[in-house]
Amino acid sequence: MPPDEGAPVCTPQDNPSPTEVSSTPPTDTPVVVAIDTSTPAPVPTDTPTPAPSDTPAPLSATATPSPTSGSKPVPGGTLARQLPFENPGDRSCDMLIDSADQPVCDPQTFPAVFNIQFSPWSSTAPVTVQVDTRKSETTSAMSWDFLSVPGGVGPGMHTITASETWSGRLISAKLQLGVLAATSPHFLVYPRTVAPGSNAQVWLAGFPANTDVPLGLYRERFDCNAFAQRSECYELARDLGSVTTAGDGTARRMFSIAANEPRTAYLVVSPGLRITPQNTANALRALGKPWFVVDVP
Numbered sequence: 426m427p428p429d430e431g432a433p434v435c436t437p438q439d440n441p442s443p444t445e446v447s448s449t450p451p452t453d454t455p456v457v458v459a460i461d462t463s464t465p466a467p468v469p470t471d472t473p474t475p476a477p478s479d480t481p482a483p484l485s486a487t488a489t490p491s492p493t494s495g496s497k498p499v500p501g502g503t504l505a506r507q508l509p510f511e512n513p514g515d516r517s518c519d520m521l522i523d524s525a526d527q528p529v530c531d532p533q534t535f536p537a538v539f540n541i542q543f544s545p546w547s548s549t550a551p552v553t554v555q556v557d558t559r560k561s562e563t564t565s566a567m568s569w570d571f572l573s574v575p576g577g578v579g580p581g582m583h584t585i586t587a588s589e590t591w592s593g594r595l596i597s598a599k600l601q602l603g604v605l606a607a608t609s610p611h612f613l614v615y616p617r618t619v620a621p622g623s624n625a626q627v628w629l630a631g632f633p634a635n636t637d638v639p640l641g642l643y644r645e646r647f648d649c650n651a652f653a654q655r656s657e658c659y660e661l662a663r664d665l666g667s668v669t670t671a672g673d674g675t676a677r678r679m680f681s682i683a684a685n686e687p688r689t690a691y692l693v694v695s696p697g698l699r700i701t702p703q704n705t706a707n708a709l710r711a712l713g714k715p716w717f718v719v720d721v722p
Contacts, residue, residue: 503696504641504664507649510657511705512690512716515617517542517568522552522587523596532603534713536574536613536628536675539602543567545591555586573604574613574628575675580606607631607674611713614693618722622684625717627693629668629676640665640678643692652702659692688720 517540518530530539543552546567554569555561556578571585572578581604588597607630619625632638642663649658668676680693694700694715700708709716 504639504661505696506661507646507651508643508659508692508694508700509652509655509702509705509708510645510649510659510690511709512645512718513706513710515540515714518600518602519544520585520587520598520600522589522598523591524598527598527600530600530602532605533573534605534611535580535607535630536572536611536713537604538573538613538615538617538714539571540617541569541571541585541587541600543569543587543589547589547591550590552587552589557584561586570615571602572615574615575630575671575673575677578604580604607713609711610695610698612693612715613713614691614715614717616722617714617717619682619717619719620721621682621686621688621719624679624681626677626679627665627715629670629678629695630674632670632674632676634670634672634674636670636674637667638670638676638695639667640693640695642680643694644687645690655702659690662691665693682719686719688718690716690718692716 516531519528520541521527521544523545533539546552548565551563551565552569553561553563556571559578571583573580573583583602583604585600585602586597587600588595590596609631610629611631613628615626615628627640629638641661642665643659644662646658646660647656649656649660651658665678665680668678670676692709692715694712698712700712
C-alpha cells in the first residue's frame with residue numbers, strides 16, 4: 426500500500442530506461458570510483474599543501490583527472506562527480522490467481538517495491554488486491570506495485586490476496602512477500618519509470634537516526650573517461666540538498682524531473698557509499714533500488 430504522502434502505486438516497470446535534473450550536467454570529468462566515509466586529515470594553515478591528485482575537485486572545478494579503475498576516497502559529506510555506471514533493471518513477481526501454488530518471490534530489503542504480474546489477466550474484469558488485512562483496492566492493469574516504505578507498510582512477511590472474475594467464475598490466490606529490515610543504507614526511487622515533467626520520490630532506510638544525509642541526482646553519461654575500460658558513467662546532474670532522518674533512520678524526499686530531461690538511466694545516492702567499477706550492478710543492488718529511468722511509462 427502506498428504511504429500517506431500519496432505516492433503512486435500502480436506503475437508497471439518491466440523495461441528500465443532512465444531520471445531527473447533541471448540543470449546543465451557538469452562539464453568536468455573528475456575521477457571518482459567510490460564514495461568513502463573517511464575524512465581527509467586537515468591541512469595546516471601555515472603550510473598550504475596542494476590537494477592530492479586522487480581527491481575529487483570541487484563541483485565548480487574544471488580539471489580532468491586521468492582515468493583510473495581503483496577506488497578513490499572522497500571527503501565525508503561530498504558528492505562524487507562521477508560514479509561507475511550500471512542499470513541492473515527491475516524484476517517482476519508472478520502471481521497465479523487460479524492456483525494454490527505460487528512462485529517464490531525473492532525477499533527485498535526495506536524500502537521495497539514488488540511489481541506483481543497477474544496471470545491469468547482479463548482486460549474486461551478488474552483485479553481486487555489486498556495487503557494483509559488492509560483495505561482492498563482494484564486495478565484494471567495486468568500488473569500492480571506493492572510498496573513497503575517509511576510511513577506505509579513496514580518490514581515483515583506480507584500476504585497479497587488477489588481475486589478476479591475469470592470466464593464467469595471467481596478465482597482467488599494468495600502470495601507471500603518478505604521485506605527485510607534495513608541494517609545499512611538503502612534507497613528506493615519510485616516510480617521506477619518517471620515521465621519527463623513529473624515528480625518522483627526517494628525513500629531512505631538503514632541510516633543513523635536524526636542525521637543529515639546529502640543527496641545527489643546522477644544522470645547516465647556515454648563519453649566518460651573516469652573509469653578504465655568504461656565509456657559510461659553516472660555523472661552528478663543536480664544536488665538534491667539534504668534530508669534529515671527520523672529516529673528510525675528513515676527519510677523521504679520528493680524531487681522533480683524537468684520536461685526536457687533526457688530519457689536515460691538515473692541514480693540517487695548519498696556520500697559514504699562504495700560503488701565499485703569491478704561489480705557495479707551488485708554494488709547498486711546492495712543499496713536497494715537507487716537507480717531508475719526517465720521515459721514515458
